[in-house]
Amino acid sequence: MLRYLYIFFLLVSVGGFSQEHATDDTKTLMRRDFSVGLHFNTNGWGFGADYGFQKNYKYKNIVGFVVSNIRHEKEYKIFGALSNSKGYYFGKLNSLVAFRPYYGGKLVMFKGVRENGIEISAKWSLGPSVGLVKPVYLRIDKFNLPPQDEKYDPDVHNTNNITSRSSWFKGLDEASFRVGAFGKFGVDFNFSGARNGISGGEVGVILDYFPGRAIEIMHNNANSNLHTALYLQFNLGQKLY
Numbered sequence: 001m002l003r004y005l006y007i008f009f010l011l012v013s014v015g016g017f018s019q020e021h022a023t024d025d026t027k028t029l030m031r032r033d034f035s036v037g038l039h040f041n042t043n044g045w046g047f048g049a050d051y052g053f054q055k056n057y058k059y060k061n062i063v064g065f066v067v068s069n070i071r072h073e074k075e076y077k078i079f080g081a082l083s084n085s086k087g088y089y090f091g092k093l094n095s096l097v098a099f100r101p102y103y104g105g106k107l108v109m110f111k112g113v114r115e116n117g118i119e120i121s122a123k124w125s126l127g128p129s130v131g132l133v134k135p136v137y138l139r140i141d142k143f144n145l146p147p148q149d150e151k152y153d154p155d156v157h158n159t160n161n162i163t164s165r166s167s168w169f170k171g172l173d174e175a176s177f178r179v180g181a182f183g184k185f186g187v188d189f190n191f192s193g194a195r196n197g198i199s200g201g202e203v204g205v206i207l208d209y210f211p212g213r214a215i216e217i218m219h220n221n222a223n224s225n226l227h228t229a230l231y232l233q234f235n236l237g238q239k240l241y
Contacts, residue, residue, distance in 0.1 A: 033060070035198045035237025041206060041229040044069035048233055050125075058108045062125065063101075066184065070096045070131075070208065070227050072217040080163040088138055088165035091219045093152060095134045095168070098208055100182050102127030119190040129182035129208045133215055134175040137166035154219045180210035186231070198237035206231045
């Protein structure tokens, strides 16, 4: 799939640089822009925001952040026997949420100068990835007692005594941080018909690397220092003078 994404980037860039400037290009440049968006990727979901400021006619520097959870590829949700059971991920030891401030750039490859034209840009971002690692708590059935919140222990807990998941915030006081690095590379599509509007999406690949021992997300499964995912982000924002 990454091969097809690379081919897509190449075709878009060839098409973008081959465009001639339309008469509307002589208008005053929108030198800044700001956007926020919902972020979905093959390992989780979250949100992001960035701020761009003009470097030259086709290139902007950008700063921003992306926050999303990182799931293990072997996670699958199951439900307890109770009718009101909240689904839980059997075998999941820790939740991982990545906070990613970044610096990057955005290169306009096809400028949507006409009404309803689509503006297409290539984007890159690099920065630290700060991982919040939080132990998973589950609701455990106790003989003649209401279910209790307990940290998941694969040697003690199983599908016979797990009733549902606990609140995500349970165990937050036991969380730890891991600092790594991340990169995000994609193509941005702005479909807004307004000259100062941003309404569209971004598609690409995102990579997180945490040095040292691998973060243990799933019990009895291979856990990696490198997390790679394809992402899609829906953006809304505005261009500014």
